[in-house]
Each structure stands twice: as structure tokens, then as C-alpha cells.
Amino acid sequence: MAPTPLAYFGGEFIPASEAKVGVMTHALHYGTAVFEGIRCNWNAEEEKLFIFRPLEHFKRLAEGASILRMVLPFTAEELVNITIDLVKRTGYREDMYIRPLAYKSAERVANLKLHELEDGLTIIAVPFGEYIEVPIVRCMTASWRRIDETMMPPRVKLSAGYVNSILAKTDAVLAGFDEAIFLNNDGHVAEGSGENLFVVKNGALVTPPLTANILPGITRSCIMQMAKDELGIETVERPIGRAELYLADEVFLTGTAAHVTPMGELDHRTIGNGAAGTITKSLQDLYFKAIRGGLPKYRDWCVEVVPAPLAKV
Ligand code: PMP
Numbered sequence: 001m002a003p004t005p006l007a008y009f010g011g012e013f014i015p016a017s018e019a020k021v022g023v024m025t026h027a028l029h030y031g032t033a034v035f036e037g038i039r040c041n042w043n044a045e046e047e048k049l050f051i052f053r054p055l056e057h058f059k060r061l062a063e064g065a066s067i068l069r070m071v072l073p074f075t076a077e078e079l080v081n082i083t084i085d086l087v088k089r090t091g092y093r094e095d096m097y098i099r100p101l102a103y104k105s106a107e108r109v110a111n112l113k114l115h116e117l118e119d120g121l122t123i124i125a126v127p128f129g130e131y132i133e134v135p136i137v138r139c140m141t142a143s144w145r146r147i148d149e150t151m152m153p154p155r156v157k158l159s160a161g162y163v164n165s166i167l168a169k170t171d172a173v174l175a176g177f178d179e180a181i182f183l184n185n186d187g188h189v190a191e192g193s194g195e196n197l198f199v200v201k202n203g204a205l206v207t208p209p210l211t212a213n214i215l216p217g218i219t220r221s222c223i224m225q226m227a228k229d230e231l232g233i234e235t236v237e238r239p240i241g242r243a244e245l246y247l248a249d250e251v252f253l254t255g256t257a258a259h260v261t262p263m264g265e266l267d268h269r270t271i272g273n274g275a276a277g278t279i280t281k282s283l284q285d286l287y288f289k290a291i292r293g294g295l296p297k298y299r300d301w302c303v304e305v306v307p308a309p310l311a312k313v
Pocket of ligand 1: 037165191192193194195196214215216217218219220254255256257
């Protein structure tokens, strides 16, 4: 059978195209759901798949679920095991994206609360290539501000919160840019629509603190660790002003989907010399190796999966 996008849904593994919810589903109306985005990377040399930091992703999912007063039916460790099974069953021998989603599955409309509603859980695995299709991005400061912790928690991936990201990204792309950069409610730089942000100035590495209404990115923490351990650069977490980005030597974005992506331009100002900077390139190189199990020191960031052997023809 040809590989097909698969879903873990209702306790079974079924083709994703057959996993359906009804029009009255609470999450569909109100965004009462929380999700994750995990990459599963194909290493052709080793003929293995590497799921990158799934446990950290499922722990963040559980945090979001608890904010939505959901009790996940499995521990983060059990969810990793279900994901391994799912990935094996797809039959894909290429890069995949894994999307866990916990949602208010109750088919009840006109119901503005979280309690006394059933929850559902699905995990989907689909083939996935580049999220950002250009090697260096041109960005625009969003006219929308990043959602504030006083309105809705930005530190977990609540589905409703992504309307904020989608508004900003849509405006940026329709205006001819690749990505939007959010300022937070106090006017400091927060993050991209789906990426964290780092600034390099005079050899120092700076990123907004977790209190800047950003998502605590898993890629962000990998980059901070590798910058310290491999390049000897300690990341400073502090509020960043918009014009600091214009005047930076290098700016780059990090995320599961976006990897490490250099920013060449913001609001029609060239950053540095407009090309990927030295520190950005070093971190990008380390990160690309790590996510395919290529760095022994960071191999425990990956969960190895040996796919089913190819069917003989
Ligand atoms: N910020 C936002 C708003 C995101 O959606 C993402 C992608 N999950 C990130 C940052 C990066 O997080 P991570 O490195 O965990 O993918």
C-alpha cells in the first residue's frame, strides 16, 4: 500500500482523510484546542527517521491542555510511544510533520465554558518539506501586537491564539514579505508568527525573555544550548527594541517548521550586509546536523525510528 497521511484518532490508526469531526464541535467554533508541531526527519544514509524532541513537545501540549482544563488520556511518554507507532505505520521514508491536537470535542454550541465538555485527542503525520521556502527572509513589523498574557496565554499553542499569528502573517505575505515580526503590548520585539527571534550584535547573542509574550520555543532552547556549548556564546534574555533589529549585525528566526532562518531585511532596512551572518550560519549548520541525529552529543534529542522495510517489487 502506498504511504498515506495517517491519524491516531478515536484510539485507532486510520487514514487522516477518514478522521472527521462534526460541525457542532466546540473547538471548531471557539478555538478551544491546543496543538503541537513536531518534525520527524528522514536520514537517508542511516535509513532511519528521527523524531525531534517529541517529549518536550508533548510536555508543552500537556501544559496547554491543563490551561484548557483538559486531562490528556496519556502521559507525555505514552504519547511519544503512540507517535513512534504512527510514524512507523505511515510507511513514509521522507521528512514528516507530526501534529498532535487536543480539543474540546463536545458537540455543543452556545456554550462558553471549558468544564463539563468532553475532550478529544488526535495525532496526525503528513509528509512535510520546507516551511520557509527562501534561504533568507524579508520581514515586516506586524501592525497587530502579539497576544498578551493578560488576554490569552501565548506560552502554549492554543488554537484560538493562532488567529493572531495568521492575521499578521497574511498581512505580511500580501504586502510582499516572507514573515511578520510581532511587537508585544509594551512595544518590545516578541517573535515571528511561528518562530522565535535572536539578534547578534558585536558577537553577543540576545533574545526576548519568556515574559515578552513569546512561545518558549524548543528550537530556541536548542540554539541557546548549542551557542553556549559549541560556540562559547551565552545568550542574553532581555527586552529588545524594534530599532535594535534594524541595527543588528545578524537576526535569525528559530522554530520547528522554520529551523534556523536568517533575516535579511526588516521594514525595508537591510540587516547587517543582507546575507546570512557567521554566527547564524554556524548555528544553522549545527542545528541541521542535530535534527537528523548527526551530532552524537545531541543524539538524545532525537527518537530514532526504523521504518518498515520497503516492499519487494
Ligand atoms: N513562536 C510561535 C508563535 C510558534 O508558533 C512557534 C512554532 N511552534 C515558535 C515560536 C517556535 O517554537 P518551537 O521551536 O518549539 O517550534
